[in-house]
Amino acid sequence: MRTDTKKNHKRTEKEIESLIRKMTLDEKISMIHAASLFRSGGVERLGIPGIETSDGPMGVREEFMSDRWIPAGNNDDRVSYLPSNSALASTWNPYRAYEIGKVLGAEARGRGKDVILAPGINIKRSPLCGRNFEYMSEDPKLTATLAVPFIKGIQDNDVAACVKHFAANVQETDRLMVDEKIDDRTLHEIYFPAFKAAVQEGHAYSVMGAYNKVNGYHCCENKQLLDKVLREEWGFDGAVISDWGGVHLTKEAAECSLDLEMSVFPDFDEYMLANPLKELIQKGEVSEEAVDAKVRNLLRMMFRLKMIGKEKADRKTGTYNTPDHRNMILRAAEESMILLKNERQALPLDAAKIKKLVVIGQNAVTIHSDGGGSAEIKALYEICPLMGLKCYLGGGTQVKYVKGYHVPEKPKTFDHNWQADSLDDLKDSTAGILVREEDVPENHRAQENERLAQLKREQEEVHEKNKALFAEAVEAAKDADAVIFVGGLNHYIDSEGADRVDMKLPYEQDMLIEELLKVRKDMIVTLVGGSPVEMPWRDKARAILWSYYAGMETGTAFAKILFGDINPSGKLAETFPDVYEDCVTAKNGQFGVWGSITLEEGLYCGYRYFDRQRITPAFCFGHGLSYTHFTYGGLTLKTEKSGEIKLSFTVKNAGKRVGAETAQVYVAPIGAKIDRPDKELKAYSKVELAPGKTRKVAVTLKREDFAYYDEDRHEFVTDPGDYEILVAASSADIRLKGIAPLA
Ligand code: BGC
Numbered sequence: 001m002r003t004d005t006k007k008n009h010k011r012t013e014k015e016i017e018s019l020i021r022k023m024t025l026d027e028k029i030s031m032i033h034a035a036s037l038f039r040s041g042g043v044e045r046l047g048i049p050g051i052e053t054s055d056g057p058m059g060v061r062e063e064f065m066s067d068r069w070i071p072a073g074n075n076d077d078r079v080s081y082l083p084s085n086s087a088l089a090s091t092w093n094p095y096r097a098y099e100i101g102k103v104l105g106a107e108a109r110g111r112g113k114d115v116i117l118a119p120g121i122n123i124k125r126s127p128l129c130g131r132n133f134e135y136m137s138e139d140p141k142l143t144a145t146l147a148v149p150f151i152k153g154i155q156d157n158d159v160a161a162c163v164k165h166f167a168a169n170v171q172e173t174d175r176l177m178v179d180e181k182i183d184d185r186t187l188h189e190i191y192f193p194a195f196k197a198a199v200q201e202g203h204a205y206s207v208m209g210a211y212n213k214v215n216g217y218h219c220c221e222n223k224q225l226l227d228k229v230l231r232e233e234w235g236f237d238g239a240v241i242s243d244w245g246g247v248h249l250t251k252e253a254a255e256c257s258l259d260l261e262m263s264v265f266p267d268f269d270e271y272m273l274a275n276p277l278k279e280l281i282q283k284g285e286v287s288e289e290a291v292d293a294k295v296r297n298l299l300r301m302m303f304r305l306k307m308i309g310k311e312k313a314d315r316k317t318g319t320y321n322t323p324d325h326r327n328m329i330l331r332a333a334e335e336s337m338i339l340l341k342n343e344r345q346a347l348p349l350d351a352a353k354i355k356k357l358v359v360i361g362q363n364a365v366t367i368h369s370d371g372g373g374s375a376e377i378k379a380l381y382e383i384c385p386l387m388g389l390k391c392y393l394g395g396g397t398q399v400k401y402v403k404g405y406h407v408p409e410k411p412k413t414f415d416h417n418w419q420a421d422s423l424d425d426l427k428d429s430t431a432g433i434l435v436r437e438e439d440v441p442e443n444h445r446a447q448e449n450e451r452l453a454q455l456k457r458e459q460e461e462v463h464e465k466n467k468a469l470f471a472e473a474v475e476a477a478k479d480a481d482a483v484i485f486v487g488g489l490n491h492y493i494d495s496e497g498a499d500r501v502d503m504k505l506p507y508e509q510d511m512l513i514e515e516l517l518k519v520r521k522d523m524i525v526t527l528v529g530g531s532p533v534e535m536p537w538r539d540k541a542r543a544i545l546w547s548y549y550a551g552m553e554t555g556t557a558f559a560k561i562l563f564g565d566i567n568p569s570g571k572l573a574e575t576f577p578d579v580y581e582d583c584v585t586a587k588n589g590q591f592g593v594w595g596s597i598t599l600e601e602g603l604y605c606g607y608r609y610f611d612r613q614r615i616t617p618a619f620c621f622g623h624g625l626s627y628t629h630f631t632y633g634g635l636t637l638k639t640e641k642s643g644e645i646k647l648s649f650t651v652k653n654a655g656k657r658v659g660a661e662t663a664q665v666y667v668a669p670i671g672a673k674i675d676r677p678d679k680e681l682k683a684y685s686k687v688e689l690a691p692g693k694t695r696k697v698a699v700t701l702k703r704e705d706f707a708y709y710d711e712d713r714h715e716f717v718t719d720p721g722d723y724e725i726l727v728a729a730s731s732a733d734i735r736l737k738g739i740a741p742l743a
Pocket of ligand 1: 055056117243244
């Protein structure tokens with residue numbers, strides 16, 4: 001975990017101990033809880049500042065008042081709007097992850113922050129989880145390999161990444177109290193690996209404890225998670241920060257490896273790790289040593305960030321809103337968009353042949369950066385798809401925009417914030433009284449009913465208004481050289497605090513698309529969203545382009561791809577099921593319910609489930625087309641003395657355009673003695689090739705790439721035997737196969 005030299009480390013540890021010895025109990029306690037909504041307490045007398053934190057994963061959030069969830073109203077806190085993690089993961093490019101991390105770190109530092117509350121690396125278990133847009137993938141390997149460079153990028157700026165939410169924060173329903181029952185093997189093979197890599201390879205300086213419970217205990221008071229796994233097994237010596245309001249019990253939180261309590265209420269002295277803790281220490285029920293341990297971890301992080309100590313003067317200063325940042329954001333956006341379907345070479349469009357373009361759909365003009373929950377930001381600007389198209393085409397093309405469908409507006413609240421509201425229930429539990437299980441269902445049913453009633457009212461409003469809008473869109477579509485539909489989701493739907501109710505496109509978009517395709521078979525369908533949607537019309541559409549929330553240059557990248565300046569190279573980092581009913585969480589009902597859920601499916605999350613059940617999704621994990629095509633060949637496999645498997649193969653660009661292909665390597669155990677997924681992603685490589693060119697790709701698989709977690713031995717085990725190695729263009733498009741014998 002240590003990144004500093006042995007000598008420096010020793011010196012720092014000595015300085016930490018000396019500081020702790022000088023502190024009074026009050027001073028120590030002031031350091032381990034919030035002193036304002038996003039800042040911890042410092043000890044001025046000893047030159048120890050408070051720690052400035054900020055959301056979040058898509059850019060540095062706007063400033064809030066120190067004790068109320070009201071924006072400070074500044075005009076200097078606009079920032080670069082980064083691609084969401086779901087977009088970034090679709091690039092399958094660790095270098096892009098590094099660059100975007102670097103932008104985030106520089107902007108955080110530029111805004112005077114010490115800890116940026118990112119990246120979100122929870123595994124996508126159900127396509128309906130409201131926060132999926134903030135997360136990377138359903139696959140632990142892909143998530144881990146992108147999280148590591150992202151963290152390094154952030155921390156290269158002397159800002160700490162706060163990797164969140166540890167662990168298994170897989171649903172928003174009942175997010176503060178839900179108890180997730182997960183077996184050990186599933187935790188170690190699916191929900192832990194990205195966090196382990198973040199700590200051991202990314203050297204993340206901090207980790208955020210999640211809201212939910214895992215196996216009976218809240219994550220911020222969970223000795224198994226924090227003491228045993230994070231500290232003991234993985235050797236983490238950085239700071240564990242609670243999610244905002246994630247601490248419920250003083251003694252438990254004091255005695256486990258949580259270091260800093262943050263929350264949403266302004267009564268900072270009454271936080272669990274403030275006065276209540278002091279009382280327990282004074283009564284002798286908690287030892288002062290427990291507080292010292294927390295202070296030690298926080299100080300260690302502060303030394304690493306050069307907030308204190310001899311290197312203070314060398315601390316990077318950061319910067320925000322630079323042209324360089326915007327370029328990096330554009331490049332990532334360009335690589336993130338996924339061409340799901342392209343028949344009859346419907347795409348790219350030829351700008352020279354289009355005199356009149358009709359663009360239909362609200363996502364052509366929707367601004368997404370200011371929504372989604374704590375990931376919202378105040379963007380310097382956001383180029384929406386319509387603006388991107390207009391900027392690209394210039395004045396020679398007539399671009400007509402029609403709404404197509406109606407989106408009901410949500411009321412904006414000014415005197416209070418959803419974030420404080422969303423934790424209202426917590427008031428009871430932070431007072432030490434855990435909400436009693438038997439009280440819960442009625443409250444929740446009432447809330448759920450209210451939400452569904454609201455949705456119904458909105459649907460009625462939509463239906464009423466859509467009549468005229470549909471007619472207008474169909475008429476407009478008839479009279480154009482090309483038609484582009486830009487629909488999808490928005491942050492009313494992809495949002496923190498609530499899960500989606502279904503996987504359908506909202507606002508009757510399916511009906512509209514069907515109608516439009518009747519009059520325009522050549523209509524290009526593009527969708528912007530943060531999580532998969534059903535596409536019942538997909539056989540009828542010739543071309544479908546998917547974009548996650550891709551940052552401030554979304555519209556620019558979008559136009560460049562549609563008109564062929566950029567050849568799409570994004571691939572899905574998650575399965576797009578045909579219908580929600582095909583998903584494991586729909587089958588076992590263990591998602592989106594209050595109280596507790598059991599992850600009955602175990603390892604069978606995402607493509608692992610679709611593979612095992614032989615269910616064909618609409619678009620599989622790893623899928624993504626290009627304007628060129630690639631052929632694979634020449635697979636060689638060699639077992640090294642060390643037990644590693646070295647493989648190589650070639651990828652050729654067999655088409656006429658420059659393009660990039662992500663070759664994926666899956667391992668499929670043959671005749672395993674315990675139940676194992678049919679195949680699992682273990683490596684990938686993205687190669688850019690000129691037309692006709694061939695590149696040799698070399699991949700090394702380590703013994704641990706063949707391992708499973710043995711629950712009895714409490715460790716990963718690699719059994720000798722034969723393993724099939726699959727080289728693939730997607731999880732369903734296997735191009736080459738070989739057998740690797742492991743001794
Ligand atoms: C979210 C975190 C976020 C924190 C601070 C919580 O509601 O779960 O992801 O970092 O608030 O805004």
